[in-house]
Amino acid sequence: MRAYDLILKKRNGQALNGAEIEYLVEAYVTGSIPDYQVAAFMMAVYFRGLNKDETLALTGAMVDSGRRVNLDHIPGTKVDKHSTGGVGDTTTLVLAPLVAAAGLPVAKLSGRGLGHTGGTLDKLEAIPGFKTGLTIDDLTNAVLKTGVAVAAQGPELVPADKKLYALRDVTATVDSIPLIAASIMAKKIAVGTDALVLDVKVGRGAFMKELPEAFELARAMCYIGRGAGRDTAAVISRMDQPLGKAVGNALELKEAVITLRGEGPLDLEELCLALGGWMLCLGDKAGNPEQGREILKGFLDNGSALEKFKEMVENQGGDQGIADNLSLLPETGRKIAVKSEQEGYISGIDALKIGEAAVNLGAGREKKDDPIDPAVGIVLEKKTGDKVRAGEVLALIHPREESSAQLREAVEKKIISAYEYGAEPVPSVPLICGWIDREGEEYHV
Numbered sequence: 018m019r020a021y022d023l024i025l026k027k028r029n030g031q032a033l034n035g036a037e038i039e040y041l042v043e044a045y046v047t048g049s050i051p052d053y054q055v056a057a058f059m060m061a062v063y064f065r066g067l068n069k070d071e072t073l074a075l076t077g078a079m080v081d082s083g084r085r086v087n088l089d090h091i092p093g094t095k096v097d098k099h100s101t102g103g104v105g106d107t108t109t110l111v112l113a114p115l116v117a118a119a120g121l122p123v124a125k126l127s128g129r130g131l132g133h134t135g136g137t138l139d140k141l142e143a144i145p146g147f148k149t150g151l152t153i154d155d156l157t158n159a160v161l162k163t164g165v166a167v168a169a170q171g172p173e174l175v176p177a178d179k180k181l182y183a184l185r186d187v188t189a190t191v192d193s194i195p196l197i198a199a200s201i202m203a204k205k206i207a208v209g210t211d212a213l214v215l216d217v218k219v220g221r222g223a224f225m226k227e228l229p230e231a232f233e234l235a236r237a238m239c240y241i242g243r244g245a246g247r248d249t250a251a252v253i254s255r256m257d258q259p260l261g262k263a264v265g266n267a268l269e270l271k272e273a274v275i276t277l278r279g280e281g282p283l284d285l286e287e288l289c290l291a292l293g294g295w296m297l298c299l300g301d302k303a304g305n306p307e308q309g310r311e312i313l314k315g316f317l318d319n320g321s322a323l324e325k326f327k328e329m330v331e332n333q334g335g336d337q338g339i340a341d342n343l344s345l346l347p348e349t350g351r352k353i354a355v356k357s358e359q360e361g362y363i364s365g366i367d368a369l370k371i372g373e374a375a376v377n378l379g380a381g382r383e384k385k386d387d388p389i390d391p392a393v394g395i396v397l398e399k400k401t402g403d404k405v406r407a408g409e410v411l412a413l414i415h416p417r418e419e420s421s422a423q424l425r426e427a428v429e430k431k432i433i434s435a436y437e438y439g440a441e442p443v444p445s446v447p448l449i450c451g452w453i454d455r456e457g458e459e460y461h462v
């Protein structure tokens with residue numbers, strides 16, 4: 018086989034067979050095809066697309082490039098969850114212990130923040146002592162012991178994704194639905210969970226800005242999941258304004274703990290219960306997602322989800338005392354109030370701008386290896402639909418003690434510009450716009 022012929026075939030709009038796709042991925046990872054040919058192939062895919070079976074074959078070839086995590090010796094249905102990335106989205110920190118409290122083992126490998134979206138690992142590492150760098154054996158042992166562990170995905174899993182993503186990133190081929198679907202699903206399939214619930218975000222703070230493309234991505238991922246023998250469902254949720262109130266690592270961890278106490282922001286709780294309801298349903302702990310949701314609400318209210326969170330923290334070397342005393346978490350010791358310059362109803366909050374403002378404060382990385390500051394971030398005091406008067410506090414900035422006045426002013430300006438106003442009350446829009454069930458049936462709210 019020659020890479021040239023496969024590039025030509027895709028450039029001309031023809032479908033590749035499984036053997037051809039496997040050849041490309043394997044030869045690329047082992048270094049026998051150069052970057053420039055794979056870059057040309059990715060661009061051909063960007064314009065010509067991949068059909069469902071090509072996407073499934075690409076995913077399988079990517080999984081085969083590395084190790085797989087074997088969870089077979091852990092009893093029970095292992096259910097994972099994946100989000101396509103949002104701003105202020107703390108759901109994993111709530112869901113992992115919550116679903117484990119319901120008796121489903123959760124072995125989760127997570128990533129770090131990417132661009133304006135935060136990463137679960139960065140949030141967990143705000144807990145003093147918490148270790149995310151577990152070996153695969155440590156991970157499975159932790160799950161056997163407490164039913165839940167969240168750790169960093171190591172380089173031995175899906176090395177093809179790392180190499181392909183870096184290439185896509187510099188060749189303007191990241192935002193291709195089949196390539197995104199294969200990249201995400203390869204990482205999920207390499208972890209041997211039985212079932213998977215996907216949270217596909219849509220809106221201006223998300224990769225997918227419009228509903229039809231969000232459904233297309235969800236459909237592609239569900240097809241891959243089913244094709245790989247995993248029970249898969251997807252929920253499509255809005256990411257126009259940040260989720261909850263907190264954006265920033267320790268601030269979001271606090272928000273997660275408050276949500277585990279049953280006192281969290283309603284939108285965050287709603288999303289956790291919706292995704293968790295599906296997880297219970299796929300794990301056969303509930304007959305349907307609504308029933309799953311009721312069960313989980315009970316575990317938030319009776320303290321068992323918070324208890325499971327403490328076990329998880331302790332098990333991974335962290336100080337579980339933070340769950341009862343949130344002031345043990347890193348804090349900046351400085352807060353700046355951002356005040357409204359006008360009156361009206363908040364008609365929207367641009368999640369992308371808030372995410373960028375948090376990165377500017379040091380909550381995320383501008384470059385891949387930048388250090389992050391766990392304490393900094395933004396707390397939104399007003400959300401979409403709220404009525405405000407001029408001079409009322411919209412948000413609190415938690416900046417680094419030593420940050421420059423120039424930076425603080427720029428962040429304040431960005432936050433003010435993220436808030437949009439209307440003269441009339443704003444009708445509320447449902448957070449969840451649809452879902453795809455385990456059979457692939459689609460539902461629109």
Ligand code: URA
Binds near residue numbers: 200201
């Ligand atoms: N997230 C991923 O893991 N891969 C992509 O290609 C895009 C988003």
Ligand code: CA
Binds near residue numbers: 106107260261262
């Ligand atoms: Ca939040």
